[in-house]
Amino acid sequence: MSRPSNFPPPFSSADYVAEPTDPADERIEVGVLIVGAGPAGLACAIRLGQLLEEHPDVAERLGDVPVAVLEKGKQPGSHLLSGAVVDPRALRRLFGSSLRMEDLPTFGPVPAESVYVLTRRAALPIPPPPPMRNHGNWIFSLSQLGRFLGERAEAGGALILPETAAQKLLVSHGRVVGARTGDKGRNREGGELGNFEAGSDLVAKVTVLAEGTQGHLTGVALDRFGLRGEDPQVWELGVKEVWKVAKPLDRIIHTMGWPLRPGKRFREFGGSFIYPMGEDMVTIGLVVGLDYRDASLSVHDLLQELKTHPKIRRILAGGERAQWGAKTIPSGGFHALPARLHAPGLLLCGDGAGMVNIPRLKGVHYAIESGRLAAEAAFRALQRGETPATALSSYDDAVRDSFIWSDLYEVRNMRQVFGHGFFVGGALASAMTMSKGRVELGKLPAEPDADQPLFVTDRDASYPAPDGKLTFDKLSSVFASGNKTRDDQPNHIRIERRVPPEVARLWAHMCPAQVYEIGAEEGDGTVLVELAPSNCVQCGAITAKGGRLTPPEGGSGPEYTVT
Ligand SMILES: Cc1cc2nc3c(=O)[nH]c(=O)nc-3n(C[C@H](O)[C@H](O)[C@H](O)COP(=O)(O)OP(=O)(O)OC[C@H]3O[C@@H](n4cnc5c(N)ncnc54)[C@H](O)[C@@H]3O)c2cc1C
Ligand code: SF4
Secondary structure (H helix, E strand, C coil), X not given: CCCHHHCCCCCCHHHHEECCCCCHHHCEEEEEEEECCCHHHHHHHHHHHHHHHHCHHHHHHCCCCCEEEECCCCCCCCCCCCCCEECCHHHHHHHHHHCCHHHCCEEEECCCEEEEEECCCCEEEECCCHHHCCCCCEEECHHHHHHHHHHHHHHCCCEEECCCCEEEEEEECCEEEEEEECCEEECCCCCEEEEEECCCEEEEEEEEECCCCCCHHXXXXXXXXXXXXXXXXXXXXXXXXXXXXXXXXXXXXXXXXXXXXXXCCCCCCEEEEEEEECCCEEEEEEEEECCCCECCCCHHHHHHHHCCCHHHHHHHCCCEEEEEEEEEEECCCHHHCCCCCEECCEEECHHHHCCCECCCCECHHHHHHHHHHHHHHHHHHHHCCCCCCCCCHHHHHHHHCCHHHHHHHHCCCHXXXXXXXXXXXXXXXXXXXXXXXXXXXXXXXXXXXXXXXXXXXXXXXXXXXXXXXXXXXXXXXXXXXXXXXXXXXXXXXXXCCEECHHHHHHHHHHCCCCCEEEEEECCCCCXXXXXCHHHCCCCCHHHHCCCEECCCCCCCCCCCCCC
């Protein structure tokens, strides 16, 4: 049986580590460089703004640009996608008494909640298992929250550079000294167009990688500094839609079971979320572990199928799809956290470091808390004028003392137990949560998603035909993501193009944006994979399943506004 990991992509982390190359007087010097304007990066920028306001002497020493944030999307929020039912702890700590939850762009606290086990036609209500209890949490659109946090960061003095992808990690004498941004205006073959702009070296005293899931430079840094954790990281793929609806939804809903298959051989772990967004909008999403084995599985099409369930059809009746998007979620948990969260000149935050509580489907508050703690560690080092290798280690200590560490420890084996199938896994997971992690299962083995052997079924034969009203095909979904990637830019996806048919089939079905098509047979048992990279919404699934996503030209990709 084929495994995607037997066909590695033409990619080497070492190609993305470089010394600064711009002449010294052309380099852009900043104090702290943050890569990624998501909740982690923006919380870091906001906290640094607060600290520098209290200590103008330190701000002065950091020069004209004390804090800069690079964001590859059109603006903060453009590439943000989440549930997003948010635990408010970290937001409250970040803003203290200066802002109340009501001052944030929120749809309010969770009003009530229900959990159902679905079969094709029925929905059996069950009491919410402990991880799915959301009393006290607040409902957001993460892209809206990102825009708001971006404005707060700028008000606190940060320079946000949108449409700018960090391509290379700048390392000099074993120390991270910033990042090089990607070129713009190249054609498909790499030649320079009339509007060509070369990337720049941004050099910084401290670089914070807050790139989120499948962070490009984060992966490069984990390899360069030997920071990979005890377990390999694994991921889930989430596909979601935002709907304008005729009737308000009065509760948040989670479902388990159908359309996923329970058998152990399928390894289909996941579930759906349906959250109200005010009076007239609802978000609906399906999250599935990428350790599945059936090459015919498509999370995009399973979500279309889910919407045909009588219970869910009723919620969406008379409504209209407003937006669509997809993104991966790191789900390896505690044992997959990096061995260290710092290297000389470097700090790692949020999803990039794998800080997600997967049974709770929560990562936003860990991202914000880690960003805040990274800001404090960077500030402490800068205040003392320190740059040696260990100056940033206080960040690791702070994370270990925080709720991020204790929460993730409590659910440390939660993802792995579902390798035993839905029912056994569910029972073990409940035992772990009820005992607050004290049930000791020993350390369960973990395998990379791309190591799972593949088989092919006719699962795809039962996906519903798109009707353009309730169910959609992948290309109309890409359109609904606002994706405006230039067609003629260089290909940013690294895969082995000649692979066995089942690997090609896996990629074609898995990609929610129809980037891969199965091409001609090559006569040696392999097929050629054809690519349409401009459809890519940068969800990151290909990196989990045997390829490698690199950042395309800044400003490419989706333009999420309400996801
Ligand atoms: C479907 C789904 C549902 C979820 N539901 C919930 C939920 O209900 N509650 C919850 O708490 N969590 C939820 N999560 C998880 C949550 O969204 C993440 O944990 C959180 O967004 C992580 O924040 P982050 O700042 O680390 O990364 P991100 O939010 O991913 O932000 C990273 C930012 O960095 C930018 N970036 C990345 N690389 C580069 C680069 N090289 N150069 C420039 N910019 C770059 C990206 O464009 C992005 O804007 C969900 C996730 C998904 C996918
Ligand atoms: S090509 Fe892009 S959209 Fe498709 S799976 Fe890969 S990262 Fe996701």
